Amino acid sequence: MSIRVAVTGLGLFLPGYPNATAWAEKNELPADDPRKPGGLAFDRVNRRRASQMGRAIGDCVAEAMAAAEVDGVTTPVIVGSSIGEANAMLDLLDKMWREQEPMSPAVFTVSVHNAASGLLSISMKNKGYTTSIAADYDTPAATLLEGIGLLANGTDAVVCVCADEASPRSLLEQAPNWDMLSAAVVLQPAGATNALAHLTVDDCRKDRDDLTVAPASFAEGFAQSPQAGMADLVDAIQRGESGVLGLDRGNGRGYRVTLESAQ
Amino acid sequence: MRPLLVTGYSMLSALGMGRQQHLDALKNGKTGLGPSPIPLDFDTATGAVRVDLPELPTHMEAWSTRLARMAAALLAEIDEPLRRAREKWRPERIAILLGTSTAGAETTEVAYKDYVEGGKFPRDYDFQRQHTFGAVLTVVRELTGCTGPSWMASTACTSSGKTFATAQRMIEADIIDAAIVGGLDTLCTMTLQGFNSLQALDRVACRPFRKTRSGISIGEGGAFALVERKGDARVLIEGIGETSDAYHISAPHPEGLGAQAAMRDALAAAGKKPENIDHVNAHGTGTTLNDTAEANAIKLVLGTDVPCVSTKAYTGHTLGAAAALEMAFSSCAIEEGFLPPAIGDGEIDPKIDVCIPTELTTGTFNRVLSNSFAFGGNNVSLLVSAP
Numbered sequence: 177m178s179i180r181v182a183v184t185g186l187g188l189f190l191p192g193y194p195n196a197t198a199w200a201e202k203n204e205l206p207a208d209d210p211r212k213p214g215g216l217a218f219d220r221v222n223r224r225r226a227s228q229m230g231r232a233i234g235d236c237v238a239e240a241m242a243a244a245e246v247d248g249v250t251t252p253v254i255v256g257s258s259i260g261e262a263n264a265m266l267d268l269l270d271k272m273w274r275e276q277e278p279m280s281p282a283v284f285t286v287s288v289h290n291a292a293s294g295l296l297s298i299s300m301k302n303k304g305y306t307t308s309i310a311a312d313y314d315t316p317a318a319t320l321l322e323g324i325g326l327l328a329n330g331t332d333a334v335v336c337v338c339a340d341e342a343s344p345r346s347l348l349e350q351a352p353n354w355d356m357l358s359a360a361v362v363l364q365p366a367g368a369t370n371a372l373a374h375l376t377v378d379d380c381r382k383d384r385d386d387l388t389v390a391p392a393s394f395a396e397g398f399a400q401s402p403q404a405g406m407a408d409l410v411d412a413i414q415r416g417e418s419g420v421l422g423l424d425r426g427n428g429r430g431y432r433v434t435l436e437s438a439q
Numbered sequence: 440m441r442p443l444l445v446t447g448y449s450m451l452s453a454l455g456m457g458r459q460q461h462l463d464a465l466k467n468g469k470t471g472l473g474p475s476p477i478p479l480d481f482d483t484a485t486g487a488v489r490v491d492l493p494e495l496p497t498h499m500e501a502w503s504t505r506l507a508r509m510a511a512a513l514l515a516e517i518d519e520p521l522r523r524a525r526e527k528w529r530p531e532r533i534a535i536l537l538g539t540s541t542a543g544a545e546t547t548e549v550a551y552k553d554y555v556e557g558g559k560f561p562r563d564y565d566f567q568r569q570h571t572f573g574a575v576l577t578v579v580r581e582l583t584g585c586t587g588p589s590w591m592a593s594t595a596c597t598s599s600g601k602t603f604a605t606a607q608r609m610i611e612a613d614i615i616d617a618a619i620v621g622g623l624d625t626l627c628t629m630t631l632q633g634f635n636s637l638q639a640l641d642r643v644a645c646r647p648f649r650k651t652r653s654g655i656s657i658g659e660g661g662a663f664a665l666v667e668r669k670g671d672a673r674v675l676i677e678g679i680g681e682t683s684d685a686y687h688i689s690a691p692h693p694e695g696l697g698a699q700a701a702m703r704d705a706l707a708a709a710g711k712k713p714e715n716i717d718h719v720n721a722h723g724t725g726t727t728l729n730d731t732a733e734a735n736a737i738k739l740v741l742g743t744d745v746p747c748v749s750t751k752a753y754t755g756h757t758l759g760a761a762a763a764l765e766m767a768f769s770s771c772a773i774e775e776g777f778l779p780p781a782i783g784d785g786e787i788d789p790k791i792d793v794c795i796p797t798e799l800t801t802g803t804f805n806r807v808l809s810n811s812f813a814f815g816g817n818n819v820s821l822l823v824s825a826p
Contacts, residue, residue, distance in 0.1 A: 258572070259571060265544065268633070272632060273551060273555040274555045278632075279629075281633070285814060288540065289540070290814065290815045293815060298684075298687070302683060303684070303696075303700065307592060307594055307601055307817075309592050310571070312573030312576075314589070321609070325611075325614065328611065329608045344566075347566040347570070379531060
């Protein structure tokens, strides 16, 4: 379906695993560690403004860009998230309905879906393209397709990062809950000399019989995240896998990638 | 860039539903702004949609929100070109690329109020089917039978503008042949309270580029467009500029540097010069900062003679829908040969050094730049052209 592209950088943040290397080595932080993301890609002012999810995005973007040796000033960043800053929205609703307090302008401005991508562009002084998208459990596939569209039209490299905060339990009483997760890949045109893998995003279909690459062995809380597919992709590339990998865990429309390891 | 063919488009706003109601209001300088239908403890005008929205089919009842019903109304208006597109392209090659800022926040805030007051959500409230960005995508897929890639862009007030750029790239990359693009947003208390907290709301109907302007009027509505690889284009998207201010999360760059770059990029993508532009549909929110920065940017990129109108004085600022709605108004200017008068109380700000026509202007308009700027310093400029 899509054009073959190279993956040249990876980033990952899971509470307990602050980066992709820690996950690959199964080097989990001690249970008493605060396990909070640092927001490495942000400057000090915008790190304070960013939500926990925003900071996790910042960590993944910094890690993936460093690995791919691309710069933050010119490289487009696509942020995918299913529910975005829903916790900020809940905070606003609580203030509005429960406490009947005036709304905080500071919270309101970072409650928009593109808060993280906006803060990143400010921190990295990137005056070019950036976007934020959402497609529920298909967000990883959508983020990759948006990136592939950019590459096909002449962009040299693009960061695709997917993240969601822990599910808002009060709103999702009947649905599976998930924990915060963020994962990123840097895509470049096929044949990039520093490729870790090549991939194509294939048409979606519900049957999963052709999937040959196993998803990551995440704890259930991460596996339920709408962004689990992007973390599975990072994990599969780290393991040097080739084959067909699902970009969702059965809750989406069934997008998959065909992966060729370059390691 | 290769131009994007727009083969159909639809509009829904405080001015009404469909082409004729919008043309009547725009030609006659008749605003749709009025009192807020949402109870508030402060004064502001809003652009509320007052037309009856269609019900969803019975089997889609769980998805039935105001936003989803707006989507159904907008789809009905492009039914004919969409039918032709479905005959021409396979369903998996027709994408659904929409933009929204608030998604289902209007539904959630009502449900959450019940939760706060009574300890539980309404029985029929369903976060995943009524709130998430994907909920409306499901509705549009179901109503159209289009099964291509589908996602929501959510970059606040540029959201629906981004969808044209994505569609253009994906057609060019041969991932799709056609797409339903555009965007939609509904009024909600949280948005109104939020902009009020920023002291960004005008107490009366907004007055873009006027000396006495003092803020935004929030509106609701949407616009969808069908874009295709080939077909009978009503208008073209000849150039697109997408930039970031990299300056401030909620304030525009004072000199409009990001806005200038977006307009220049749109011109460059189309291979056109400033003198080729006949009209600007300005972002023109009515805030002091935005209008000053944008006027400065327009002056530096296009000069002072190009007529600029902000149609937000008619519809209010429809947030994630604004870029698509204003692309539709730009298309009307080209197809119908008129520019709506810039309306709003008070005299034009003498410090706004661009041409703001306050009377209906008729003539031939071949190329219109439509600007949209957003929280996060996100900027999109669409160059809409006659085919």
